[in-house]
Amino acid sequence: TAQTEDVLRLENVTKQFGSVTAVDDLSFTVHEGEILGFIGPNGAGKSTTFDCVSGTFPPTSGTITYRGEDVTGRPQHALVQKGIARTYQTFRPLNDRTVLENIALSQVPDSLFSLSDFRADTEERAREICERVGLEQYASQRPDELPHAGLLRLEVGRALGTDPDLLLVDEPFAGLTSDEVDRTTELFRSLREDGMTLVVIDHNMHGLLDLVDRVIVISFGEKIADGTPAEIRNDPAVQEAYLGG
Numbered sequence: 026t027a028q029t030e031d032v033l034r035l036e037n038v039t040k041q042f043g044s045v046t047a048v049d050d051l052s053f054t055v056h057e058g059e060i061l062g063f064i065g066p067n068g069a070g071k072s073t074t075f076d077c078v079s080g081t082f083p084p085t086s087g088t089i090t091y092r093g094e095d096v097t098g099r100p101q102h103a104l105v106q107k108g109i110a111r112t113y114q115t116f117r118p119l120n121d122r123t124v125l126e127n128i129a130l131s132q133v134p135d136s137l138f139s140l141s142d143f144r145a146d147t148e149e150r151a152r153e154i155c156e157r158v159g160l161e162q163y164a165s166q167r168p169d170e171l172p173h174a175g176l177l178r179l180e181v182g183r184a185l186g187t188d189p190d191l192l193l194v195d196e197p198f199a200g201l202t203s204d205e206v207d208r209t210t211e212l213f214r215s216l217r218e219d220g221m222t223l224v225v226i227d228h229n230m231h232g233l234l235d236l237v238d239r240v241i242v243i244s245f246g247e248k249i250a251d252g253t254p255a256e257i258r259n260d261p262a263v264q265e266a267y268l269g270g
């Protein structure tokens with residue numbers, strides 16, 4: 026059924042940086058319409074996995090399949106066009122543009138970074154996204170005037186600008202208050218209700234387990250658990266990875 030169709034499949038994905046194996050023979054699938062948690066201690070290889078999936082660089086070996094198509098090693102712009110968007114742990118807004126422009130510019134290729142190329146529907150869509158991520162009151166301000174939680178929502182807004190089917194979010198809860206975590210959780214749930222599939226990274230389990238349908242846990246680049254939040258909470262290997270690491 027559509028519910029269990031694989032959106033994304035990683036098979037034996039390995040990424041080496043010189044002698045460092047950041048991702049080690051990692052295999053997992055992401056199902057249509059789910060919110061998947063992707064957790065592991067700092068340095069476990071979470072962001073590197075997103076880099077491979079989103080086309081920042083190819084994996085050293087292994088296969089990445091998106092909706093049945095082998096997309097291993099495809100460049101980021103091609104993957105964005107297919108519907109894969111990601112956020113970065115270190116925010117990357119254009120600081121000389123307004124919040125609204127940042128979101129609007131995410132909808133057009135880099136080569137067209139000129140506001141004169143904007144069409145009316147681009148701006149209208151950017152305003153919708155701005156409201157969606159709760160930044161309407163900041164629309165004409167610069168990113169450096171935003172509070173931390175606002176920058177995070179801008180990062181999500183820029184990803185939404187590319188109209189993704191699969192949204193990869195890297196550590197969205199870092200540095201948020203519990204109210205801001207709740208608000209971010211609400212946003213992710215509403216995106217899923219609109220039909221999006223989400224993979225959400227966190228380096229700890231708290232906050233994330235209430236949001237997600239399923240969790241993959243990695244440690245030293247390897248998958249050590251794959252299950253429901255309840256299964257993960259009580260998994261000895263997971264506790265060991267966090268306490269013993």
Ligand code: ADP
Nearest residue numbers: 042045047065066067068069070071072073074
């Ligand atoms: P996580 O996101 O789970 O905290 P990362 O994927 O950022 O972990 O990093 C995994 C491992 O790969 C770490 O040992 C890190 O130092 C290393 N690493 C990540 N990116 C690079 C890089 N560009 N060059 C060399 N080593 C890297």
Ligand code: MG
Nearest residue numbers: 071072073114
């Ligand atoms: Mg990371």
